[in-house]
Amino acid sequence: MPSSDPLPPKEGALFRKLLKCYELKQYKNGLKLAKQILSNPKYMEHGETLAMKGLTLNGLGRREEAYKYVRLGLRNDLRSHVCWHVYGLLQRSDKKYDEAIKCYRNALKWERDNLQILKDLSLLQIQMRDLEGYKETRHHLFTLRPSQHASWIGFAMSYHLLRDYEMANNILETFSQSQTSIEAHDYRHSELLLYQNQILIESSRLEQALDHLIKYNAQIVDKLAVRETMGDLYIQLQQHEMAVPIFESLIRRNPENVLYYEQYLSARQVSESSAVVAVYREFQEKYPRALCPRRLPLNVATGSEFRTVADEYMRRGLRKGIPPLFVNVRTLHQESEKASVIEKLTLHYFENLSRSGHFSRKDADSGAPVEPASALVWTALFLAQHYDYMRDTDRALEYINVAIDHTPTLIELLITKGRIFKHAGDAVEAYVWLEEAQSMDTADRYINSKCAKYMLRANMVQEAEEICAKFTREGVSAMDNLNEMQCMWFQTECALAYQRMGRWGESLKKCHEVERHFAEIVEDQFDFHTYCMRKMTLRAYVGLLRLEDVLRQHPFYFKASKCAIEVYLRLYDKPLKLEAAIEEIDIENLPPSELKKLRSKQRKAKKKAELESAQAAQAQVKREQHQKSKQQASQETDPDAPQLDELVAEKLERTDEPLERAIDFLKPLQQLAKERIETHLLAFEVYYRKNKLLLMLQSIQRARVVNKAHPEIHSCIIRFMKSLSSAFKQQPLNEHVQKVLNKATEELIGSKTLQELNDEFIAKHNASILHLYEGARSLYELDSSKKDTAINLVTSFNQNKIRLEEAIKVYTALKDGNVFGECGKEASAYQQACQQRFQYARIFRNIEELEAQLQEKEAAKLRAEEEQLQLNHIDSSETVLVSATAVAAS
Incomplete structure (x- = not known):
């Protein structure tokens, strides 16, 4: 690279060696070379050498020194593209991509046609989804190197991502025509043709896409993709007779692909249930071992035909002993008629198998072979799963106990x-x-x-x-190893468990670990930007980019974010520091007897805390050793990777800005999980505490778009209107804001008062416990003197019409006192009422009863162990006696 401050031949040779050492990751040798150049008094402030010394130090993990030398070099030579490029590389290694892009653009001001800088800039632009900038950079690279394949592909992809399909197709068509020699089974060329075909399909030029496939069929290696695409195109172009043989061959190739059957039926233009079942019957005869043609008819069959098909499918599954049989038919339970038929069939099986060993009396009378003994067990298991799904716990336990008694x-x-x-x-x-x-x-x-x-x-x-x-790996704590393996189901469940236990810091730590996993997945795509261009896996690459754009839609991220937001809201409502102060104030006012008990309790808690702190210290030492070895390993594999701050539970739960931290988790949900109403309800809770009127209104309106009848929206409207009225009293609002809020108020409540709105809501939804709960909550919010009326609204609801989750929500609100204030008696009465309705739910059972059951179980366990010891003693005595007899006889 030409330099703005060139070195003489001797130092120039050393500088080129320094660049080579950095490329080969020989950082210590590179530092020696940099020292040789800088030791010359004439060049001790040479900017490019100082910058390269900083970049080399960064490779050794000495970041602070690296930034110092790179900035010093840049200050000494602001017109050097090398210094700006090095500074960009340093920013990129710290994941500061926006800053790195600025550095690369500054470097291009002094060296406009530098290929390496342009390539690095294009990688950052596609990573940050700056598609317009990416298109400009790829066009510049294309003009500089039109003979390279990557220049054409990157140029075409930049237009594809911007949805300029015509231009992207023209570039690829020109490139394909310019290729003279194509080898047989050239996978790269094959992928390029399929990528071009994908562009044609996305641009809705279906006929042209079909002609393109037919024309280049011989050059495409992925024949399966060709057949699938051609069959789909024939269906979309209404050429159904051409699609039928294609999907017949695809089903022959893989008779367990559900999509092939659906497209085959679409090609045959079969829609009536009886005709569809007849088609599946044909496939059952052709492929007797395939499951799909036996299961799929259950989705469309009705009436007596459904009973016949279900009978065949269920008998086969129970006879073979297929464990996930119920899971396969669980979706059918959404239709009450089909669920009833399945229940009757299974009960009929269970009765006849218990009596004669056959599925039906007809089989027994006809002298059919007896079913295997395991069929009864699997039938009982199916019935238990069925009644569990219907939430009939008693009958589910009855059948599962029968099965366990039969085969324990x-x-x-x-x-x-x-x-x-x-x-x-x-x-x-x-x-x-x-x-x-x-x-x-x-x-x-x-x-x-x-x-x-x-x-x-x-x-x-x-x-x-x-x-x-x-x-998990030996020598490392399971929790750390699971975090390394990105085992997110474990971490999300841990976060929820810690949340239930009130260990807020530990819960937040797990949520942040999950968030870091998703950030790592986003960063990992950086490695594929050049790889996919080189290997020509373009369809997979576009799919990767589109997946990364919506990555945080994943249920794991939503669950962790929801947990984190709820914990931060709780920490805002009840900060931990304030709780400690309140506890100290209460101690001063305690009577002597209570104070003595409390001091004893505190001494025990102190001993327990000391023991836990000692264990935690040991765990911390192990964790630090593991972290140190992990950092060393990461520096060996990726020296440019920045070291993340360690997540400490105590720091997380004592944050000064809990609402700001909650918003960090909320923003990705608002962008990617906007179809879930929980997102907007959480947003309202955050903005309600920040007293942001317009954002509260926005959250309510978005929630109403998702589900206008959701019960929590009503209480959000009541609280929003109260905040609005108090804001009017405090200070006058901006004219435009006032206009928006007045219009929203008219849409939400009209001319009614809040009390009238709430009374109307309660009267309209008196058959739903969740709606009544929100109505009672709003009633207490509007007038705290109506506390008894509000509590009576939810506690007097018919227990037979309430589900377990709803009962737990009401009971928790009464017990905690966060919604209706202190109401211990009402909570105890409601607990007793729910105990009769939900006799197995642990939350409604008495502590004394649970302790008695626990003691009984422990006693039974001890008795069993003693009996086992006695049996072992008897066996050993008999063995000794037999051996002694044998010795005497010999």
Whole structure:
């Protein structure tokens, strides 16, 4: 690269060696070369050498020194494209892509046609989705190097991403025609043709896309993609007779692909249920071992035809003993008629199998072979799963107990029983059954993971970590290793468990770890920008870019973000520092007897805290050692990677700006999860606490677009109107803001008062407990003197019409006192009422009863262990006696 401040031949040779050492990652040798140049008094302030010295130091992980030397070099030579380029590389290594782009643009001012700078700039622009800038850079590269394949491909892709399909297709067409020699089975050329075809399809030029496939069919290596695309194009172009043989051959190739059957039916133009079932019958005869043609008719068949098809499918599954049989037909339960037919069929099977060993009396009378003994077990399991799905816990337990009595060693039965208790609200009993299932097969990773998940649902984090430690790397704590492996299901469940336990810092730590995983996934795409261009995997590359754009739509991210926002809102409402101050004030006013009890309790808590702190210190030492080794390994593999700050639970839970941290999690949800109403309800809660009227209004309006009838929207409107009226009283608002708010008020409540609006809402939705809960909440919000009326609204609701989740929500609100104020008596009465309705739900049961059950279980366990010890003692005595007899006889 030509320099603005050239060195003499000797130093110039050293500088070129320095560049070579950096490329080869020989950083220590590079520092020696830089020192030789800078030791010359004439060149001790040479900007480019100082900049390269800083870049080399960055490779060794000495970031502060690196920035110092690079900035010094830039200050000494502001017109050097090398210095600006190096500064951009340094910013890029710290993931400051916007700053790096500015540096590259400054470098191009002094060296406009530098290929390396242009390539680096294009990578950052596509990473940041600056598509217009990317197009300009790729055009510049194309004009400089028109003979390179990557120049053409990058230039075409820049137009494709901007949805200028015609220009992208013209560039690729010109490039294809310019290629003279094409080797047989040239995969890169094949992928280029398929990518061009994808552009034609996205531009809705379907006939041209079909002609393109037919023309270049011989040059395309991926024949499966050709057939799938051609069949789809024929259907869209209404040339159904051409599509039928294509999808017949595709089904022959893979008879388990659901999409092939759907497109085949579309090509055959078959829509009536009986005709569709007849088509599937044909495929059942052709492919007797395939599951798809047997399962798919259940989606369309109705009436007696559905009963016949379901009978065949269910018998086959129960006879073979297919564990996920219920999961396969679970979607059919959304239609009450089909669910009723399945229930009747299965009950009929269970009755006849118990009596004669056949699925029906007709089979028994005709002398058909007896079904396998396991069929009864699988039928009982299916019935248990069915009634569990219908939330009939008693009948589900009845059938699962029958199955366990019949075959107590079948692990699926124990897992299902645990799931039944989970749905019934007893997470602890559910974990007990999963632990028993896990003990039967400790080498099964699925059962271990399930057991760990149920432990976390029961707030047993340490036990879950011990279970997962069986499959993590030795020498590292399971929690750290799971974080390294980006095991997000475990981390999200951990975050929710810590949230339920009130360990806010630990919960936030897990949420931030999940957020970092998604940030890492976004960063990882950087490696593919050049790789995919070089390998010509262009369709997969475009799919990757589009996936990364909506990455944070993933359920794991939503769950972690929702948890983090709720925790930050709680920390804003009740800061931890204030709680400690309140506790000290209360101690001064306590009577002597209570104070003595409290001091004793504090001493025990202090001892426990000291023990926990000692354990935490040991864990911290191990964690620091692991972190140190991890950093060393990362520097060896990627020396430019920035080191992230360690997440400390205590710091996270004592943040000074909880609402700002909540907004950091909220913004991606508002962009990518706007179809979920929880996003907008959380946004309202955040902006309500920040007293942002327009943003509160925006959240309400977006929530109404998603689901206008959602009950929580009503209480949001009431609180918004109260905030609005108090804002009017405090100070006059901007004229334009006032106009917007007045219009919104008219749309939301019209001419009614808030009390009238709330009374009308309660009267209209008196059949829904969730609506009544929000109405009662608003009633108390508007007039705290109507507390008894508000509580009576929710507690007097018919218990037979309420679901477990709804009852828990009401009971939690009464017990915590956050919604209706202090109401201990009402909470106890509601708990007793719910205990009769939900007898298995642990949250509604008395502590004394639970402790008695626990003691009884422990006593039974001890008795079993003693009996086992006695049996072992008897066996060993008999063995000794037999051996002594044998010795005497000999």
